[in-house]
Amino acid sequence: MEPFRQLTAVAVPLDRANVDTDQIIPKQFLKSVLRSGLGRGLFFDWRYLPDGSPNPEFALNRPEYRGAGILLARENFGCGSSREHAPWALKDFGIRALIAPSFADIFFNNCLQNGMLPICLPGDEVDSLFQAVSAAPGAQIEIDLERQQVGPAGGGRKFHFELDGYQKQCLLDGLDAIALTLQHADEIASYESSRAGH
């Protein structure tokens, strides 16, 4: 997996709470047997009008946010279905990090598994980032994972964010979780034999 250390990118604001994974990537795109190419289905029902043309109102279609690498969102982002197609679609679209007051558990895990960084900040700090981005659409946000800091690029207030030490290391090193687990193959085998009959 590609390591994640720092990121400076345009942040696109999605000002809605409880955005579910059905919305992030609707069901018709789950029929793929591949991980790639899902970006075109990202937020499909919001991004495109029923006639198939792009919805000019939707933030991800606005020219000032073109090339966004960070998604700014509200509470409980990624709730609902466990579909990993949601982070795959975001990643395919170019999003590497997300900032919200809270994320649904499975979505949060799924992001980390794909080298994407979900950042939880208190509501007022997320608010101030929403304000900064709407005051200057297309403005960049910078993230330093090593120092666990995030804020408007090129000066301004930086916010500290929490991330579990293990998850941080996995992102920084781009670790393959399965290879890591297989280092403990002996322990797994002895656990299995100790519980034989269960």
Added chain:
Amino acid sequence: MGKTLFDKIWEQHRVREEAGRPALLYIDLHLVHEVTSPQAFEALRAAGRRVRRPERTYATMDHNVPTDPRPFQIQDPNSARQIEVLAANCREFGITLYDLDSPHQGIVHVIGPELGLTQPGMTIVCGDSHTATHGALGALAFGIGTSEVEHVLATQCLWQRRPKTMQIRVEGHLPEGVSAKDLILYIIGQIGVGGATGCVIEYAGTAVRALSMEERMTVCNMSIEAGGRAGMIAPDGATYAWLKGRPKAPQGAAFDRAVADWESLAGDPDAEFDRQVAFRAEQIAPQVSWGTNPGMVTSITGTVPNPSEYHDPVARRSAELALEYMGLRPGTPLRGLAIDRVFIGSCTNSRLSDLETAARYAAGRKVAAGVRAMVVPGSRQVKAEAEKRGLDKIFRAAGFEWRESGCSMCLGMNPDILQPGERCASTSNRNFEGRQGRLGRTHLVSPAMAAAAAIAGHFVDVREWPH
């Protein structure tokens, strides 16, 4: 300090745990379906890895399958391909598959308990967020993403940070006409769709103990709709009686030994939870959702709320957007709201007792003119059992469609979908925008409420309905 049910299962399954790191947790049972597994098998193959414990892995096909009368043809080539790919992967990796021709095929969360694969004290995962259903038997069961599916296939383990524990107690008696579905919708309405984020929920109290096993599954199923990592209920006599004799459960003396083990799982009296909330069963009425997430719910006697009543600007905006999507005006009573479609099915409410309840409301009556209503049994076993009892005839005579088993219109990956603007009374678990079809409007209700709405052509209070 005493231990909770969760603590005991967690500790029995820790392969490795160091301070400050997630634990490596052993997984007893891994359930697989066609939608969230192809990329996992593909990655496994690419890395030259094998499935560590194929005998602990079971697969079925449910999300994409048509529910038309058999023999059916899968029209959508992409759906057909996912189904073929799952069959090929199961052959290659030696995994038992309940395929479309198997008498055991069905929704993964219906067939696990039905076959006795799901047992108390187990750790169970599936690439599906409603895996918490299996917690009804006293298992620790949770949904995972595809990368984690691959991880479990390769290692039979998962790295997991210890979640918080939350106890939800419900004391008293549910009133006549109020079901397990109403109970869980009410709870989600009270604690919110993020109310249990980061937590494993344990449901307790006299009202929970009084639930049948299938009702307990309905409750645990929707734990994810409150953000819960898992939901569980300590096993008891009802659990063992339900499990006994099921094909994959321990048999004979082994069953009695297993029960002795399972008895020790109940939480200690002095166990502590990180959070506790309590409700009274008597206060719960039949529920109907009005918005676009399962927390946007009220009782059948209630009205559509006015967004201006919300103080929090984010919540107000959510309510405004929801009413716009749902085509509803503030103050509209839910009772009397007309519907176009009815869906009785999904891993929440497609078991035999759900269909029996719905049939009691449908018997001898007719679906209202202009309403299309379908009943989709959760599994082929449920379907066969229901037919043995003549439920299919009752539904058909009333004008319901009686279909083959699968996820169907719960998420509409198969051809069963709502048309734009159609309003549906649904026994499923998600009323998200577009969930049942683009611009479709879903109201979550119990099987009784759905069946009665089909007959009346609008929502009714089933407490006032003869059945």
